[in-house]
Amino acid sequence: MLFITTASLGQIVKDKSNAMLLDFSNENQISTSLPVIEWIYPRVEYTNSQENRIMIEASVSSSIPLKTVTVVISKGENGKTIGTKAAELDDKFNLKIDLSIFVIDGENWIEIIAENEEGGIVSDHRSVRVGMDAISDAVMIDRKDYALLVATNKYDNWNDLVNPIYDAESIAEELRTVYGFEVEILKDAEQNEVMTKLREYAQRKYKPQDQLFIFFAGHGIYDEVFGEGFLVAKNSIKNDVSKNTYISHNRIRNNINNIPCEHIFLAMDVCFGGTFDPVLASNRATVYEDIDDQAYLVKKLSKKTRKYLTSGGKEYVSDGIRGSHSPFAKSMLEALKTKGGPDRILILDEIKLYMERLQTTPRFGGFAEDEKGSDFVFVAK
Template identity: 50%
Template sequence: MKKRLFSLALTILSVAVAMAQNVSTRTNDFEVDFSDPKKLASTTIPVINWITPVQETNYAQENKFKIRVEIDSDKPIKSIIINVKESEQSASRGSSSIQPTDEEKLHTVVERSITLMDGDNLLEIIAENIDGQKTVSYRKVTIGSAALADATKLDRTDYALIFATDEYDHWGDLVNPVFDSRTIAAELKKTYGFQVDVVENGTQADVLKKIREYAEKKYKPLDQLLIFFAGHGNYDQTFGEGFVVTRESLINDEAKTTYLSHNRLRSIINNIPCEHIFLAMDVCFGGTFDAALASSRGIGDEVYKEQNTAEFITRKLTYKTRRFLTSGGKTYVSDGIAGKHSPFAKNLIEALRSRGGRDGVLTLPEIYSYVEKLKIQPRFGEFGDNAPGSDFVFVAK
């Protein structure tokens, strides 16, 4: 029997010559059997596009869970089946069959509110066209607190991307950015289990290339990304904009083309496909990262004493996070004494070493409590697509 293996490109509507073959989005592969010429038929594979939820693994407190799926096919869609299972191999807990109307046979939008059981649920969508060609796609949804009893079992990864510059081609050198950043990186790794990437004395191209690398990663719903900048910063009164000064930035650059603008940085970071991003900046004029800093509000402590750690984490990470904390506003900030950390970095490191107190979870309000009394007051705010109620957590190991 002759068989051939094809890989599906996610951005291309693949064409196959097959009959009654299945495609799974988990493997991105499908197998075509050419042994029986009578079964051959020219057909296309239906494409399933999840609008909600986008991520493959999801967490929710409520049993009612909404889905929205768009299905496209060059050949008319015969049927769409929604199954709810505990796993791929288990029997269906419930099933729903949809017969597209004539107007929907090439493009069907499926919207459903599905009642799920506490624990793990696997949503399976099967789309079949008139040639019997099937596509199968899955989403995993964990419901309720029972399945979240152990925080160490949560499907999540914390990343840290750190940029530190203390050697400049045209600006005066600094004494602490690399030292500060290495200390913070070590604390994130040792205490909180972050996967850390440090870029030292990088050019603007180095910075953007590394951010692009993180923008192309695959993230899970509870994954977090911390981005930290330490070094020179600049503010242009005429442009009304702040800038990160990179290694090769010129001092007398009126066009600011050798600088990395906050506007560009804000847009790029906001578009990284990670649900939870926290940006910290220990640079002069870092507060100008917020385009509307004057209207930003303060923050307060939050205490949850009745939740286990896993419930606390998932509740904190329910909403999309785009938060920032800077060492100052529209001002110069101190680099500190060589080998003793900058004032902002010193207090940030103290916050990280606190391990979040008894519960072992350090939140943004708790971090802010460590830095808010500095002589030059740090700025805390939100940007981009931040959702009300969002947070970023550091979970001690």
């Protein structure tokens, strides 16, 4: 057993990440450099477990020597303290926490509190629901799914296309009416408009189980000198050697990863889309386990998701015939229209089955902070 009961730790100001408490009567505290807490597992703020014994991993770093680092487990956010554990400070500047702890059924509030020798205090927490009863209630009623679709038909300096906006509108309608997504379409946008819209989504507040689907359709290019792919905006200049008027895959990858939504799925129906990830991912999502639908959703929504699906590798892909969808969009729509089958849960592996029929094989994988076993789920109403 982990727990050693100790005296009260006092009042700590709590927030979603690295909350801090400073005593302004102490002049040294006001200018102190605060410790930094980084969770390794559980990675996301709210998670679930069928087992009462779980592992927690985190690191604490500080430029000022650490005075104390304590793990506190409580019954819920404001509930009774179950137990505490003071860490041994072998290294007062870099501490690794790696513990196996016993938690009770229901909600457990696991908090790490770090104080340096100048009195600066930070805390960070994770909430873990335990037991099948807790899991059955864990899919939040107020969770939301969002979709941003960026489609370009008309170009200032490139040949116009016929299907991107039609494809985006058809996919948007399916997402809105069948899966309950809140949908926005950005049409024929210039480079600055696209980046401004992504910034807008990065400034939004998301709940832990919210999901964001981002879709790009239009021209794409690959620059052999830079060794990178680019999205072509409405105002991209065709002979722009520096590619300053384009949107690089690297920029898209970083900006989307930094959107504070735990579950993001990016689909790109553009030429050379497969060059989005510098190392094309080969890992497959975890197959559907034989568990209750609700428990399955909870499991998937407890892992940080950064997945991408592109309409080909390092090659040109077809825009399709006017009014009949691009091959990529057609396959995406066919998958969405299945509603995920009897369970009404469509997962990425099921979408991939439809994509594998295409002449140019799409690329699928994870990027940036994607967690192993994560998934993006489309839940039909």
